[in-house]
Amino acid sequence: MKQPLKQHLTQLLAQAVGELCRRGVLPQGAAQSIHLERTRDPKHGDFASNVALVLAQLSGCPPREIAAQLLAELPTSELLAKIEIAGPGFLNFFVTGAAYRALIDDIRGAAEQYGRSRIGAGKKAMVEFVSANPTGPLHVGHGRGAAYGDAVARLLTAVGYQTCREYYVNDAGRQMDILAVSVWLRYLECCASDVAAAAFAFPANGYQGDYIRDLAAQLHKKHGAAFQVDATAFFTPRAENPTENLAAEAIDDEARMDALIARCKECLGARAYRTMFAYGCDTLTKNIKQDLEQFGVCFDNWFSERSLLDKDAIARAIAALQKKGHIYQRDGVKWFKARDFGDEKDRAVVRANGSHTYFASDIAYHFTKKERGFDKIVNVFGADHHGYAHRIMSACKALGYARDQLRIVLVQFVALYRGGKKIAMSTRGGEFTTLRELREEVGNDVARFFYVSHKHEQHIDFDLDLAKAQSADNPVYYIQYAHARIYSVFGKLAKGEMPTLESVAPQYEQLGEPQELELMKTLSRFPEVVAQAANELQPHLLAYYLRALAHDFHTYYNAHPFLAEQAELRRARLGLIDAVRQVLANGLGMLGVDAPPNM
RNA sequence: GCCCCGGUAGCUCAGUCGGAUAGAGCAGCCGCCUCCUAAGCGGCAGGUCGGAGGUUCAAAUCCUCUCUGGGGCGCCA
Numbered sequence: 001m002k003q004p005l006k007q008h009l010t011q012l013l014a015q016a017v018g019e020l021c022r023r024g025v026l027p028q029g030a031a032q033s034i035h036l037e038r039t040r041d042p043k044h045g046d047f048a049s050n051v052a053l054v055l056a057q058l059s060g061c062p063p064r065e066i067a068a069q070l071l072a073e074l075p076t077s078e079l080l081a082k083i084e085i086a087g088p089g090f091l092n093f094f095v096t097g098a099a100y101r102a103l104i105d106d107i108r109g110a111a112e113q114y115g116r117s118r119i120g121a122g123k124k125a126m127v128e129f130v131s132a133n134p135t136g137p138l139h140v141g142h143g144r145g146a147a148y149g150d151a152v153a154r155l156l157t158a159v160g161y162q163t164c165r166e167y168y169v170n171d172a173g174r175q176m177d178i179l180a181v182s183v184w185l186r187y188l189e190c191c192a193s194d195v196a197a198a199a200f201a202f203p204a205n206g207y208q209g210d211y212i213r214d215l216a217a218q219l220h221k222k223h224g225a226a227f228q229v230d231a232t233a234f235f236t237p238r239a240e241n242p243t244e245n246l247a248a249e250a251i252d253d254e255a256r257m258d259a260l261i262a263r264c265k266e267c268l269g270a271r272a273y274r275t276m277f278a279y280g281c282d283t284l285t286k287n288i289k290q291d292l293e294q295f296g297v298c299f300d301n302w303f304s305e306r307s308l309l310d311k312d313a314i315a316r317a318i319a320a321l322q323k324k325g326h327i328y329q330r331d332g333v334k335w336f337k338a339r340d341f342g343d344e345k346d347r348a349v350v351r352a353n354g355s356h357t358y359f360a361s362d363i364a365y366h367f368t369k370k371e372r373g374f375d376k377i378v379n380v381f382g383a384d385h386h387g388y389a390h391r392i393m394s395a396c397k398a399l400g401y402a403r404d405q406l407r408i409v410l411v412q413f414v415a416l417y418r419g420g421k422k423i424a425m426s427t428r429g430g431e432f433t434t435l436r437e438l439r440e441e442v443g444n445d446v447a448r449f450f451y452v453s454h455k456h457e458q459h460i461d462f463d464l465d466l467a468k469a470q471s472a473d474n475p476v477y478y479i480q481y482a483h484a485r486i487y488s489v490f491g492k493l494a495k496g497e498m499p500t501l502e503s504v505a506p507q508y509e510q511l512g513e514p515q516e517l518e519l520m521k522t523l524s525r526f527p528e529v530v531a532q533a534a535n536e537l538q539p540h541l542l543a544y545y546l547r548a549l550a551h552d553f554h555t556y557y558n559a560h561p562f563l564a565e566q567a568e569l570r571r572a573r574l575g576l577i578d579a580v581r582q583v584l585a586n587g588l589g590m591l592g593v594d595a596p597p598n599m
Numbered sequence: 600g601c602c603c604c605g606g607u608a609g610c611u612c613a614g615u616c617g618g619a620u621a622g623a624g625c626a627g628c629c630g631c632c633u634c635c636u637a638a639g640c641g642g643c644a645g646g647u648c649g650g651a652g653g654u655u656c657a658a659a660u661c662c663u664c665u666c667u668g669g670g671g672c673g674c675c676a
Contacts, residue, residue, distance in 0.1 A: 035615095035616080037615060037618090038615080039619090040619085040620095040621095040622090041619070041620080043619095044619070048618085048619085050617090050618055050619095053618075053656075053657085056656085057655090057656090063656080086619080087618090087619055088618085088619085088656065088657080089656095090618080090619070133676075170676070172676095173675085173676050174675065174676055175675085175676050176676090178676095254675080331674095333674060335674095344601085344602080344672090347674090348673095348674040349674090350674090351674050352674080353674095355674090357674060357675090357676095358675075358676055359674090361676095382670095383603080383604070383669085383670055383671080384670065384671065385671085386602080386603050386604085386670070386671055386672090387602080387603085387670095387671050387672050388671090389603085390602090390603095410603075410604075410670095412604060412605080412669080412670080413604095413669070413670070415669085453612085453613095454611095454612075454613095455612090455613085457603095457604055457605075458604080458605070458612080459604075459605060459668085459669060459670085460611090460612090461611075463611090473624085473625070473638075474638090475623095475624070477638050478624090478638070478639085480638090481636080481638050481639075482639090484636075484638095485635080485636060485639085488635070488636055489635050489636095490635095491635095492635055493635085528615095532615075540612095540613080541613095541615090544612095544613060544614095544623085547613095547623080547624085548623085551623090554639055554640065555639090555640065555641085557635080557636095557639075557640080558631085558637095558639065558640040558641080559640080559641095561634070561635065562635060563634095563635055598636085599636085599638070
């Protein structure tokens with residue numbers, strides 16, 4: 001039985017429906033209504049289909065009558081003990097114990113391949129995630145995106161896709177200029193030019209975090225006074241341009257920041273500014289990379305926004321849109337006809353002064369994604385980017401993406417609580433909890449499992465005190481414990497006088513206890529869960545599944561001894577729990593969580 | 600003002616393109632280690648699925664309205 005149970009039964013049902021269609025009992029297209037699902041109540045068998053109820057409406061026949069005709073047409077299968085018509089017209093399928101028992105050796109034979117499939121075989125997928133601006137350390141919100149995106153990538157790999165993890169580095173644009181200026185101002189403080197500090201308060205909309213001071217200190221240590229300027233002259237407004245009054249409180253904060261950036265470039269010269277800019281950007285990018293690697297998240301590609309210019313991608317992307325007639329000019333500005341693709345308004349791509357907008361970079365970026373030949377593209381965005389999702393989607397439609405080629409997933413916020421109080425999160429304000437701190441407090445596995453066990457569209461509240469206090473009760477330990485317990489049993493076996501499992505092939509006929517059947521049933525669901533989680537980009541389904549599997553195992557553990565006196569029974573039980581061990585390991589692996597042999 | 604996501608047990612959350620009696624963990628109560636790891640197991644209790652209409656054989660699930668919490672709306676990034 002190499003084919004998953006559910007798939008097999010669905011095919012049988014499809015044959016029966018097809019036959020009734022041919023005979024004209026059912027309308028054409030009835031096959032679309034075939035659904036088979038796992039039952040909740042064992043009285044209803046293992047699988048149930050409501051197909052007769054749905055077809056009753058289409059054909060005008062009473063549902064139980066349709067069910068009876070389908071039953072008559074269903075091909076026999078040695079995997080089925082019986083099929084019943086129940087309630088208003090459900091078809092209930094009862095799977096034989098033998099079918100489940102055969103699964104054990106299938107799993108043990110397939111080993112780490114069990115649960116994987118070839119749904120995406122021969123296709124390339126890209127998951128773009130995190131993509132935080134390199135303007136500071138990653139915080140707990142980014143951690144969620146990282147854990148989620150990585151799990152999605154692992155799931156897509158599991159169902160056969162050749163998967164690429166990509167991080168889009170926003171290393172161009174105003175935010176990075178603000179970073180550069182922030183570093184530079186702190187650097188001036190390091191130069192002990194007390195005048196600078198005295199003459200000028202650090203701007204409120206600059207990056208406030210202590211890490212900026214660290215960066216500045218390193219920069220000073222490395223380059224000495226290379227970037228020093230006469231602070232008094234720098235901050236003194238020049239008569240010919242009063243808006244340059246950098247210290248004035250009268251002008252708007254953002255305007256002041258722009259002036260500050262301009263003056264900084266001017267005073268340092270393009271080359272020195274570039275060096276300093278790159279220093280901040282590169283260092284922070286490196287830190288982010290390191291953080292993610294320590295979290296177990298490794299990207300295949302770090303895609304630089306600036307590289308779009310080198311590749312001439314922006315010009316090419318705009319030209320491509322222009323050629324298709326999706327660009328028009330008004331007031332000297334080039335607009336993309338986003339409204340033609342479902343957005344609420346048209347969007348500017350090139351300003352009157354010739355500079356391109358941020359959106360133009362994004363179009364170009366998605367132009368390259370298409371160019372690179374990905375069949376399935378997943379963008380994982382923070383919920384705060386939801387306004388952008390429409391725009392990107394409309395641009396991709398215009399660029400000729402196939403329907404459903406791009407999936408944009410919005411991951412909701414993580415609200416952090418400590419001592420019952422919400423912790424504010426602001427990178428510029430410098431007040432936030434970093435991913436690193438979280439990892440150090442609760443550990444990678446707890447953090448990853450917590451993140452990934454929530455639906456992405458659910459806001460989550462993370463109480464740090466609670467997480468620490470309850471870390472021993474964390475569900476991830478419950479699952480890992482089941483895995484470790486199995487190792488422990490085999491360890492015991494190796495030390496004892498009983499023959500090891502490998503010496504004789506197990507026969508599973510004796511496995512008939514309720515806990516054993518339940519466990520086998522749960523094991524059989526694994527490939528379905530993986531496929532669904534991958535298709536729907538919902539790793540939390542797998543997290544819940546693993547919890548259920550661990551529970552079935554612990555129940556079994558408490559009910560029956562595995563190292564039974566009777567050799568035949570012992571081998572069978574050990575075979576079963578070996579299959580459980582395999583599935584736990586495979587599943588945890590797909591979530592990026594360790595499966596330790598002992599705890 | 601418009602758009603997105605939530606509101607399910609005291610708390611944190613699941614709930615299969617509508618399906619049979621709405622589930623789990625934590626917290627609470629009662630039991631279980633001469634036996635493979637008690638980070639475990641069994642049991643009890645806990646619900647007008649935010650509210651009101653509607654669609655139908657069937658609604659936590661779909662539609663409309665409404666209350667409520669979070670987020671977003673630029674030639675910023």
